[in-house]
Every structure is written in C-alpha cells, then in structure tokens.
Amino acid sequence: MEWKVDREADKPLYQQIFEYIEEKISYGEYPPGSLLPSERKLAQQLNVNRMTIAHVYDELQASGLVERKKGSGTRVSSHKWGILPKGVTNWRKYIEGGSFIPSYPLIRRIRGEAKVMEGGYNLASGKLSSDLFPTDYLQSILSEYTFPTDLGYEHPQGLLSLRETIASYVKTYHNIHTTSSSVLITSGAQQALHLITQCLLNPGDAVAIEAPSYFYSLPLFQSAGLRIFGLPVDSEGMNPDDIMTLYKKHKIRMIFLNPTYHSPTGAILSSTRRLQVLEIAAELGIPIVEDDPVSLLSFDNEQHSPIKSFDRNGNVLYVGSLSKVIGSSLRIGWLIGPQSVINRLADAREQIDFGLSVFPQIIANLLLQSSEYPKHLEFLRQELLERRNEMLSALQDLLGDKIEFTIPKGGFFIWCKLNKSVDDQKLVEAGIKHKILFMPGSVYGSPNGYVRLTFAHLKKESIRDAVSQFAEVLNQV
Template identity: 45%
Template sequence: MWKITKTESIPIYQQIIALMEDYIEVGKLLPGDRIPAERELATMLNVNRSTLSKALDELSARGIITRKQGSGTRISEDKWGVFTGQKTNWRHYVSQGSFLQATPYMDKMKQLLHESPDGVIDLASGELPVQLIPKISTPALSWQTFLAEEGSEDIAGYQPLKETIRDMIARNHDVQTNLDQIFITSGAQQALFLITQCLLTSGDAIAIESPSYFYALSIFQSAGLRIYALPMDENGVKLDELEQLYRKHRIKMVFVNPTFQNPTSLTMGIKRREALVKLCAKIQVPIVEDDPYSMLSFTDYSMPPLLKKLDPDNVLYIGSLSKIMGSTTRIGWLLGPAAVVTRLAEARKEMDFGLSIFPQVLANHVLNDADFEYHISWLRQTLQKQRDLLIACLPEGLKYHVPQGGFHLWCQLPSDKNWTSRSFDIFLEHKLLVMPAFLFGIKEPAIRLTFTRLNEEDSSEFRWRLRDIIMKLNAE
C-alpha cells in the first residue's frame, strides 16, 4: 500500500502528499484511520525522514491529518479550524469541489438505500415524507396571472409574500419588521450561502454550535471560512467558551439554531438567550439565528423569545417552509437590517440566482389558506405521536432528552468502548439508517434519530434491530 513511483519532475514530498490524498479520495484511508509511525512509514516509502516530515507537516497544516503525541498520526475526522481558502487544488477540482464533499459513511447510506430500499429503516432523513406534507389545494391561476404578479416583485422578493411573513412573525413571535427588512430566499440554505459569500471574507473565523447540522454543510468551507466549535450544555451555547473563541480566533459571526436544535432538539433558555445577545453586542459579533422548527412545538407552553426579538439590530433571522411543507417548497426568508437585505438581494441578482415568482405566489396562497393552521396543528400532533412511538422502541439503558418539538431525538450509546467513525458501521450492517455524532462535529457515542418516517409497521422491526445492535456493542 505504501509505495510511490519516484519521478524527478515532482519533489518527493509532494508525491507523498498526492499518495495520501489519493488514498483518502478512493476510500483506502478513512477518517480516524491511523497511519504508520514516522520512522516505519519512511522505511516503507523508501524516503528519508526529513522528506516525510515535510510532507506530513503540510498535510497537517491543511487539516488532512492530525498529529498528537501519544496517539500517533491519524486521518482527520473533523474540519474544526481548517482553512480551505488558501489555495486552489486544481488536481481534485472536479472530484473534490467544496460542494461535493461527502463522508464515506453518507456514501454507504446512499448505496444501502439504492441497493435494498425495502429492507432499510430510515431514521436519518431530516425531510418530511409525502404523507405529512399539507393537503392544501393550489389556486387555479393562469399564465397571465403569474406574469401580472411580477409587477409586485422586487429584488428582495414578492411583496404580498413579504407582507404575509411580516404579519406571521408579528403574530407568532411578537417581532415587528418592516418590508424592506425581509428577504425571500430559495430556502434557508440560500440565505446561509449569501451570508457566507457577501458578509464574510475568506479566512474569517466563525463559531457554530457543537454538535450542529451546520457542521455538515459545505458552504462554510467553500467560502474559505474557518469554523470553530461552540460547546453547549442543556441551556444552549456556553458563553465563556464563546468569549475564549473570540479572544483566540477573532470570531466574526456566530451561527445558532436555538429552538429545537438540530441534532439535539434542545431549546436555549431565555436567560442564556439574553446573555448571548448581550455578549455578542458587546464584542460586536453578529448572530445568525436559524429557526426551522419553532412552529412544531408539542406543548402549549410559550416559547422563549427569538434572539431577533431580543436584539433586532444584531441578529439575522432565517425561517423556512421546508420543515412544514416539504423540502421541495424551497421558500425561506431572512430578516435583517435593510442595508443587509439590499446587499444580499443585489448579490443574488448579480449571481443570477433570481427567485421564480411561481413558488412565491403559491407559498403566499398556502400561508393564507384557511386550512394552514389546521395542518400545523395536525402535523404537531402527528409528530408527537411518532416521537412517542420511537421512544417506546428504545431499549433500557440508553440516555436521551425527550424532544418537545421538531423532528429529532438525540440518543447516547454505551460509552465504555473506544468509538471511531467506523464503529457506526454496525448500524449499516443491520440496515438501520441513523446520523452518527461525528457527522455533527463531535466524537461521541451518540446518534440522531429522526422520527418523521417511523410508522407502526416498521417500529417492531426497528426495536429488534436496535436491541441487537446494543447487545453486540455491550458484548464487545
């Protein structure tokens, strides 16, 4: 395995780097794999140690490997702090573009779904299945009607839809917003993409919750940003950790999902929210508040105020219809200062990412439909029942927080073993799709279980598969 064909036209240390990158690309080396000790590897490659050390130093600087005294050198399992915007690696431009990064585990899940779709139990997908999407009829609109509606649209979106969202945010969250502070986007990810491309600069440092689904998004690294882990407790992000990150790395922006957080489903408490906006205002660091799940609360208790309500000027708020109307809806919105909305809207226009009038008109119709509130109520009740069904299937001894809203349950697995990313392959062997903790940026024995697709028919089989997995894990 460890062999290079030396050529005089390329420095030997660069050939070693290329060999390692090739092995990672084809799956011969996986995240967490340990490579031989330096002296042993130099002998296997038939190179001197100084040449090998130079190659390893560059691989380490790129974040491809991690070197720790006592534990050896391993292929990196995460991307915390990695800066990918320093240079263009044309050699892998097509096969490893920033938006094509996929983990071997995700590839295995996709392959399993393709090969045996009927035998797989999917608790990994974070999207609504078809049967939970609202059965709201669309209006009979002519082509001329849509063309006429274009007169009600500016670069920031369809005016009637912005009015509907303004009224909905005021009604649901007591947040008052002007129309020039609302930006309609093609889903939440377009809003995130435009923020990273237009408001930040390559090399900037940002903080995201740990664990967080933000970690799995390639948009941050594609923008050349360095991402740093912001640890959490049961009340939300730890503010002392944020202060340390700011002092050490000069954090330029904080990204949080404070309500029914993905993947933990925890909700940040009001005191922590107040302290967070106060701290960020003090250090002049903007907050991006992603809020896809707040409409899906399972309780009648009032929710904590949005960060946007607590500090309207320093918070960019992102909402979306994808979690209540299906991912194909592709309608989201950003609430921010008018100058920011204008900047992002103009940038989208320059990129030719204009948003079609069709989904905006239809979304406005759905949000104003008399059956919309009924659908939301029904969806909450249905998701709560599926949450309870999932919990009833869990074997004793597993630790979890009962989610009070959203889609997900965060479950701690037996921790008395040495977990690596390969340890989670046992779920694939049992054709059970889950989202391991390492996909969210932490190295812990934990999984995210999404209950949107669980039904009575699969629940019994899921129970036995999971119990078999836990028994095997405990026996190791």
Template identity: 60%
Template sequence: MEWKLDKTSRTPLYQQIVDELERKISYGEYPPGTRLLPERKLAEKLEVNRMTVVHAYDELSARGFLERKRGSGTIVSSTNWGVFSKNETNWRRYVEGGSFRTSYPLVQRIREMVSEGDIDFDLASGELSKDLFPTELLQHCLKTCPFPEDLSYVHQQGFLPLRKTLSSHLKEAYRIKASPSSILITSGAQQALYLITQCLLSPGDAIAIEAPSYLYSLPLFQSAGLRIFGLPVDENGIIPRDAQKLYKEKNIRMIFLNPTYQNPTGTVLNKKRRKHILEIAESLGIPVVEDDPFSSLSFEEHHHKPIKSYDTNGNVLYIGSLSKVAASSLRIGWITGPEAVIQRLGEAKQQMDFGLSVFPQTIANELLQSSSFLIHQHHLIRELKERRDEMIQALKDVLGDEITFSIPMGGLHILGKLNKKVSDKQLVEQTIKNKLLYMPGSIYGMGDGYVRFTFARLRKEKIRDAIGRFSQSLHSL
C-alpha cells in the same frame, strides 16, 4: 518521494498516495516509462504498511496510469495513458480542484442509500413522512391561488406579496418586526446560510457554532475557507460567555445558532441566555445568525421567542423556512435582517439564479394566508408528539440501559448515547445491511457512539420495528 502523508487527515493513506502519484504523472514530473520505487521501499519511506502502497499501485494500474510487470517493477504507463491522451480530459483534476467541498463520506453514504430507496426504515432524513405533508391543502392552494400575470423575473428579494405575508406572519407568530424590504426569499434555509458565508465573510475568518451542531455536516463553511470554533452545548444551550472568550482568543466574526430544539441535541437556549448572547454580540459588534426551523413544532404549551424578537439594534440575521412544517421540496426559506444586508444578499442571489421561481412563492403565499394552515400545524404537532412518545417507549423497551437519551420538547429528532464502545462507520454499514438508516453523532462533531433518530419520517406503527432493527444491527457487530 519528497512528500509526506497527513496521518491526521480524513483522506485514507492509500488515497493520498494515489492522489500525489496521479498529480506527478499528470504534470509530467513522472513521464511515461518512469520506474517507481518498489512497494516495500516506498512503504518504508512513507512509514506505512506495505499493503497500503499495494492498494494504491493497484488502483493506479486499474486506471491505466501504471504498468506492473513481474521482474520489471512498476512503471508509468507508456502505451495506455488513458486520461492523459490529447483527446480526453482529466476531469478528476477539475472536480477535485474547485473550492466547493464535498460532503463527509458517511453523509454521502447515507444520502446515497436514501436516493436508492432500498431501505425499510429511515431514521436519518430530517424531514416529514409523506402522510404528514399538507398535500390536500397545497393542492387546494395550487388550484385557488391567482396565476401571476407578470411572468418576468421577480424582485431580487423575492415575490413582494409573499414578503408582505411573511412580514405579518413573523410579527404574529414570533413577535419579530420585519418589513417586506428587510426580507429575502431563498431556496430553503441552506441557501440562506450559503449566501451569508459567501457575501458577509472572507476566507480565514473565524466563526462560532454550537458543538455539537448539524452545521458540522455542511461543507459550505470549509468551502468558504472559514475557521470554525465550537460553543459547547449543555441542557440549556450554549453558555454565552464562551462566545465572549472565543472572540478574545480567535477574533470570531459571526455566531451561528440553532437555539430552539437544536439539531441534533433537541435542547433549548433559555430566555436568560438568549438575551445574554444578544447583549454580548452587540457589545462586541458581531452578528448572530439564528437558524430557526423548529420553533413552530413545539410540544410545550408556551413557545420560545426567537433571539430576533429581542433584537432592537439589527444584530441578528433570522433564518426560517417551510421545509419542516409544510414540504421540503417547496424550497421556500427566508432571511430577515437590516435592509442594507438583505439588499446585498439579494443582489448576490440574483447573480446566482435571477431569483426563485414565482410559482412556489405564489403557492407559499396562499398557504400562509390560508386559515387551514394553522389547523395543519396543530395536527402536525399532535402527530409528531405521538411519534416521539412511541420512539421513547421503544428505546426504553428494546434498548433499555444500552442507550442514554434526553427527551426533546419539540422538533423532529432524539439524540442518544450508546453505552458501549462502537465505531460509527461500522455501525452505519451494519444498519445499511439491515436496511435501516440513522445519523451518527460523528457528523455533528461528536465522538463515536452517539445516534440521532428522526421520529418524523416513519409512521407511528413502524417506529418500534425500526428500533428493533437497530438493536439487531448493534448486537451483530
């Protein structure tokens, strides 16, 4: 055996052995009948426990790659060669060979449970509960909005009437000046991030993101071959000079920020730092990508102006969406920035999907123009604040000094730190057994023991029961 195991990798050691042996068999390096090293000798060679090798051999035998006979050892299968027959494709090699990375195992596990639906309390999903969607308003928009006469492909940057409406909306709500030609409609904010990483950056480029950040849970940066460096977050957001330092040390080419009610911390980058990070980015000649899903969900009397509203030189790409305020399945997001950049991203999007369907864009246009949309926003903020307060009280009453947390002044989440040592993986599995989901801090780049609870996904009367169920899970470890 010539290879060495990577003991720092997220991939389990037994899986690394499985993958390497499968590759060698697939490529003919170990032809049928090849006798492999005995379990104990291979374990010694790879410096792992013998049971790690046993596990790997068992899995390969179950798939038909190996034959294990008492007294004869382990050999490459000569009769049941399964996926290597001429009439059958080894699809696993294709699936694992692409450049697009899969989500982290814990994220996959939680999403799997969400989709199965066998859960009593969902504190993980970062979206609204059914009763908070403006269902009646959307139904009204669907009935009253004019059916588009032209059903051909829309402009590569999106439905022009919607871009005009967004231009007015951004100016009135956020003091952002953006012409329709400087706006691109996307299928939610995540597609906006994907387009930016694929079109404006190259493999090997260094970027800066907040630490912690929900972006750590997105594999799109790894898929693009980018090098990620963290900007620590305190109670007032990132410290701008940290970005300046990273530029000198790592030559970062872009800064990604979620400055208002940041996910997962709930912090707000203060006005002084917003202006400072913009000044630094301008002086260094690097862009800032501002992801702003929560500005419209503020519990404070005053709203925080986006970094983009201070941008006079076109250094900021601003991302917004209707996912957190209307409906995640509407799939309406947008990017605004310099026209040349927006045109480039629009051209790439057209190559991907020939543009978003005109129907959700028409509905979104009607929604944003409706006088009832502002009423919905006020109602939504009031409901979310009540649920946040209910969760805060439940955390104090049920968990008490077992958890430390800060109180968010907007958004959908509360981040807490458990005051005893726990394993994220074990706690997630225990809560799943108890039919509850939450997001562990490790997927955001934090250590074990941090928890992110979404207070928007459950009705107010269920929140205390959910925290009680979490407490039971924690105590049963």
C-alpha cells in the same frame, strides 16, 4: 478475486471499489467496451452488499467511465474521458479541485444509500414523512388559483406579496417586528446560510457554532475558508460566557446558533441565555445568525421567543424555513435582517440566479395566508408528538440499558448517547447492512458514540420495528 475491500480502512467500501475498478480501466485491464461483472456477481466476489456495487456503478457511470444499458449490463465507456492521459480533459481533477468542497464521505454514503435502499428504514432523513405533507389542502388552494400572466424576472428579494406575508407571519408566530423590505426569500434556510458565508465573511474569518451542530455537517463553511469553533451545548443550550472566552482567543466575527430544538441535540437555549447572548454579541459588535426551522413544532405548547424578537439594534440575522412545517421540496426559506444586509445579499442572489422561481413563492404565499395553515400546524404537532412518544417507548423497551437520551420537547430528532464505544463508520456500515440509516454524531462534530434518530420521517406504525433493527445493529457492532 485476489483484491479485497479493507473493512478497517477509513475510506467507505464503495469508494475503495470505485477506485479499484477505475484503476483497472486506466491500466487497460478492462478495455473500452468490455463488460464488467454483474452487480450480483461482483457483490458475491467482494463479499459486500449488492447495493454497494449498485452505488459504485452509479458513480462510475456519473464519472463517464462506464455505460449502462438495460438488459446488456455495464460496459467500460468507449471514451474514457475521466482518465485518458492525453488529448482529453481529466474531469476528475477538476471535480476534486473546485473551491466548493463536496459533502463529507459519511454523509454522501448515507444519502447515496437512502436513494437506492429498497425496504428498510431511514432514521437519518430530516424530511417529513409522506403522510404529513398538506397535499389535499394544497391541491384545493391551487385549483382555485389563477396564475399570473407576467412571468418576467421577479424582484431578487422575492415576491413582494410573500415578503409581506412572511413579515406578518413572524409577527404572529414569533413576535418579530419587520417589514417586507427587510425580508429576503431564499431557496430554503440552506441558501440563506450560504449567502451569509459567501457575502458577509472572508476566508480566514473565525466563526462560532454550537458543538455539536447541524452547521458542522455543512462543508459550505469550509468552502468559504472559514475557521469554525464549537461552543459546547448543555441542556440549556450553549453557555454565553463561552462566547467571550472564544472571542478573546480567536476574534470570532459571527455566531451561528440554532437555539430552539437544536439539531442534533434537541436542546432549547434558555430565555436568560438568549438575552445574555444578545448582550454579549452587541458588546463585541458581532452579529448572530439565528437558524430557526422548527420552533413552531412544540410538543408542550411552550413557545420559545427567538433571539431576534428581542433584537432592537439589528444584530441578529434571522433564518426561517417552510421545510419542516410544509415540505422541504418547496424550497422556501427567508432571511430577516437590516436592509443594507438584505440588499447586499439580494444583489448576490441576482448575480447567481436572478432569484427564486415565482411558483413555489406563490404556493407558499397561498398556504401561509390560508385559514387551514394553523390547523395544519396543530395536526403536525400532534402527529410528531405521537411519533416521538412511540420512538421513546421503543428505545426504552429495546435499548433501555444500552443508550441514554433526553426527551425532546419539539422538533424532529432524538439524540442518543451509546453506552458502548463504537466507531461511527462501522456503525453506519452495519446499519446499511441491516437496511437502517441514521446520522452518526461525528457528522455534527461530536465524538464517536452518538446518533441522531429522526422520528418525523417514518409512519408511527413502523417506528418500533425500525428501533428494533437499530437495536440489532448495536448488538452486532
């Protein structure tokens, strides 16, 4: 085969190969019904991993360009709906043209690989490992539960009993005082962030986020037409004085913060700074969105009171979630804020999908009310602490002189600075070759040369091997 992938290009390999095959189909070189080479053969011809070709074929199938049948290979569709010049809608143009921006290519690449990778280790995922879910106690709670007979539309703010439970939960665990009418149940923290950006801000508005930040990895800010500005994070989180400077320059309209065990750095915003941020935001009359998914996962018994717990003026929109403490597929999150804001967002929620299904809400309510829940939290903290220590010791032993890191006091992640200059894209591709996935810093807006490693997604006994694979990758790039 004359054509070759360009390993120096910014474009991921799978996308280059996708476009190459798409072009061949559109030129009639691969006519409708014709058989494409097998994954193995094409991988050999192009000198790429077979998984990359599997991913390309999956994407071609999703675009309707090819059809795949078990045992008879991959054929060009008889109806090439993606590329026919006349009479047929060119869906690709629509798919690429919508106002909701797709995920960043590097993130899609990592997530795509995570779905197809056989064996190997995923240090990129923000998901708990399978042995950390409270499956047994969930099973026992559910077996005793009688499901309701009323399955009509629920309140768009969420099930009242769960909102009451959340109000008491945030009081017990975070010293946040609220009532059920100021709580909106969302499909994870993610949806709360989406509703805020869509309903409370306008295209062109400037917002502040930490730099680096998990928020940077979400194109939903750009999809809402927002201009995002980073406030650098040091060991005590972001510096409140920077908010004022940024405001003078760009008239920011909202501040998004993840103050406790910040993703990706693990930093904790100091209590002095929490109060300063609250004061400055009040002075400027701009709200703070406080994203707080992991603050209960502390490794040193220290509790860091959320900024919301000091807020007496309703300036903070507080976002919580069960994803990191129970399981992300439950899709239970919440937003706490002034009632007028909650009503506005609940109205949007009603327009979008009439609110969250009642079933995960019932399950969440049972779990949070159960006397087992505090025991589960304790178990989780202990397990995560052991996994963190295992990863720290492996990093120290295997990569001591090649990386620097600070020890996270809670949460899921270790943020590493590499002592050599590497291109993130090449690093990720080399990782994929070695079946090891991790999040490069650039997806959080940091320069090349940083990675976020998750210790929560692997069992303890696999962590050293995973770090050793990662070390191998670093040696080779």
